[in-house]
Amino acid sequence: MLTIATGNKAVAAAVKQVSPEVIAAYPITPQTEIVEQIAEYVTNGELKSQYIPVESEHSAMAACIGASITGARTFTATSSHGLLYMHEMVNWAAGGRLPIVMANVNRALGPGWNIWAEHTDSMQERDTGWLQVYVSTVQEAYDTTLMAFRIAEHNDVLLPVMVNLDGFSLSHINQSLETVDLGDFIPPLRLPHAIDVKNPRGYGPLTGPEDYFKFRWDIERSMRDSVKVIESIENEFFRRFGRSYGFTDDYQCEDADVVVVSMGTLGKEAEVSIDLLRKEGIKAGSMRIRWLRPFPKLDLKGRDVVVIDRDYSFGYGGILAEAVRSTCRAEPYSVIAGLGGQEVTYDDIAGFIRGRRPGEESWFGVTPDV
Amino acid sequence: MTEIPKEEYLFKCTSACAGCSSSLVLRYVLKAAGPDTVLVMPACCTSVIQGIYPNTAMNVPVYNVAFAAAAACASGMSAAFRAAKKSTNVIVYAGDGGTVDIGIQALSGAFERRTDFLYICYDNEAYGNTGMQRSGATPTGARTTTTPGGKPDTKKDIDRIVEAHDPPYMATACSAYPHDLFKKVTKALSIRGPKFIHVLAPCPPGWRYPTEQTVEMGKLAVKTGMWVLFEREYGKVTINGPSRAAMIKPLPVEEYLGPQGRFKGISREAVDALVSLARRNAKRLSLEEEGVC
Amino acid sequence: MYEIRIHSRGGQGGVTAAKLLALAAFRDHKYATAFPFYGAERRGAPVVSFVRIDESPIRVYSQIKKPDLIVVLDNSIMDVVDVLHGLRPGGKVLLNGTLPHDMKGFQTLSVDLTTIALRLNLVVAGSPILNTPVIGALAKMGIVSMDSAKSAISEMFSDDRNVKAAEAAFQELVL
Ligand SMILES: Cc1ncc(C[n+]2csc(CCOP(=O)(O)OP(=O)(O)O)c2C)c(N)n1
Ligand code: SF4
């Protein structure tokens, strides 16, 4: 069906179709619409899930964990401080190898209170063992949420997946949305290590130095295996529904002398900058990172690179810039822009590219000439 | 009648909704507390009411802190002030969600440790800041955006939970009775140790009644016996005047529920549940007042 | 790309008007996006919503700086907000009812949406509904087709007085 919807509503629509057995969530701006929409679906009978209106995000993830280990499919959604408050359980979900799917609506961290878009919230969770994907349109939010369940639940993965969408700029924008008839795209979940009273086992017990690292390695092995799984599920999605996205969304990169690397809605806005620059004769391209974990192999050899970080690691640098620097041996021009919803337009992005200073870092609005 | 100071510590023209009673509550709390006061505030409607940087709507320091953390943060602040021989009032000003749900662990810890502070919970019976989702303090049958069919569960009785910590002073209040509130805050701040005041704060957009009925709504809550005004000083309960009258002859509960859109279409069973809960509470409080239990 | 900025007060339906307009444009087989600018404000505060309409997919997310059209659902906002800010040369303004404001030479159209809503008793929580009649006025201006306007309204609202209100605004707006 073709309609228009917000990013939040698109996520809720996907969740409704997947129909997880248990949903536990806690409201927080700008994610609230997802929770409210799901509560409405459950109340009017369109969604048969058990909906648990928990008292905090720590409990939201804990409830998902408790449900998931019985073999139930689970979903939650959060943002910013909610995600941080969940942090302990976020680690637990991955360590417990539970295929939970979570939507995180990216928002800045306090203090001061700020409800607008920034990626530092989910970036701070990047080492937890979750797969992380960042989307840029309402359609992509919907499609990716559907695929997230398949990927998380794949036997070679069995790790949770976080679908990230920019607060307000994507969560609250209305764009066209084509919903699909799922058919058997999402088969019933079979969790191999589900709790079974006929086969009593201890889950997550005391584990000594001679064993602990093996479980850690096992997470990493699955993370590496997930690359193929993501590819194959994207392919299947394309065959069934005609859309696919890839690890990165590349725009005019083939012949580009300079590539701007970014995530989320800024990555779409950047495409408009590329059109502008091409008209000026500058051979620019845009590469929007979709999957942050597992981090994709990027081909940026022989080009100038501009990385826009909507996040920061204090005392270190833009987190995406650091990833590009270390995995591609590039010397990017690192621009920190869009923190806490700071307005960044395609004109601004074109300016970053024109005025690039490889190897340097600039803060938009702080560093002179940026 | 108590003299209420003319000094204002909450400036006018805040970004509160028209008819917001919780900002009225804050106004009287600050009048009673005076200038030697720090407010510790978790995320809530009042975080918005305080204004956007670099402005502030309050004439005392306001320390904003994460949603779950207010009482713990206040513990640290109070310990530091007292260590420095300062008697500055440390007041947590939190919503019902920040109190009965996500903040309850910190609240319990601070009360158990006998933190010298005043905890004020203004209760609009939902998560106002995020647009009126259910909280543990939402009453049975009330529609919120996460309980579109009416809340099936019962309002969590935070007063009895706090009571179990045996604080030297605790009370309930209501925005429609500002003098009573003022007196209770004044009294609480004269006592050392953890104090708790739970204030009913009707909310026009959340409860869905016309803004000009905000005082009336608070009065109706008390007159129908749905909200009981009482104090508990060193374990001794006193039921306050308006509630005493309501216990003898309560107005029909429909007068309180009827004008509120959130109770539209509420089932008979839910109304009965609300009424029997209120009766049970009233009875328990009267017995306690008489020293029977 | 055609860019529209809608000024309203929280609770007046400016955000929904933007969504309706985008849906109508979409039903006209165009691309459209609609988004509000959310300040941390409460009910009654001025709110701005944006609509973009184009023949090709829209990849711009930043706020509209130079709108082609400005819609004002509550003229009292003009006392506190410079609604003409950034309006392109040759841009237009649509007001709800006339007011002796200086429109700085911009072509200004007006229709009394509030009266239309009150006449049809389209009132929610004491406020007249302006978001459906305004779509009729915008259809008259040719921003979307009237057929699509009507179908967008009936997709989102079951009460057919909303369509009637749009039709009334369509008729009453003098170009
Ligand atoms: C950890 C965390 N989760 C969620 C939120 C989002 N949030 C902010 S205020 C609020 C509700 C507050 O409700 P209440 O305490 O009743 O105060 P009110 O807004 O009603 O005044 C929520 C859910 C947050 N800031 N932090
Ligand atoms: S939502 Fe309710 S409590 Fe919050 S500011 Fe508005 S009236 Fe006050």
Ligand SMILES: [Mg+2]
């Ligand atoms: Mg509340």
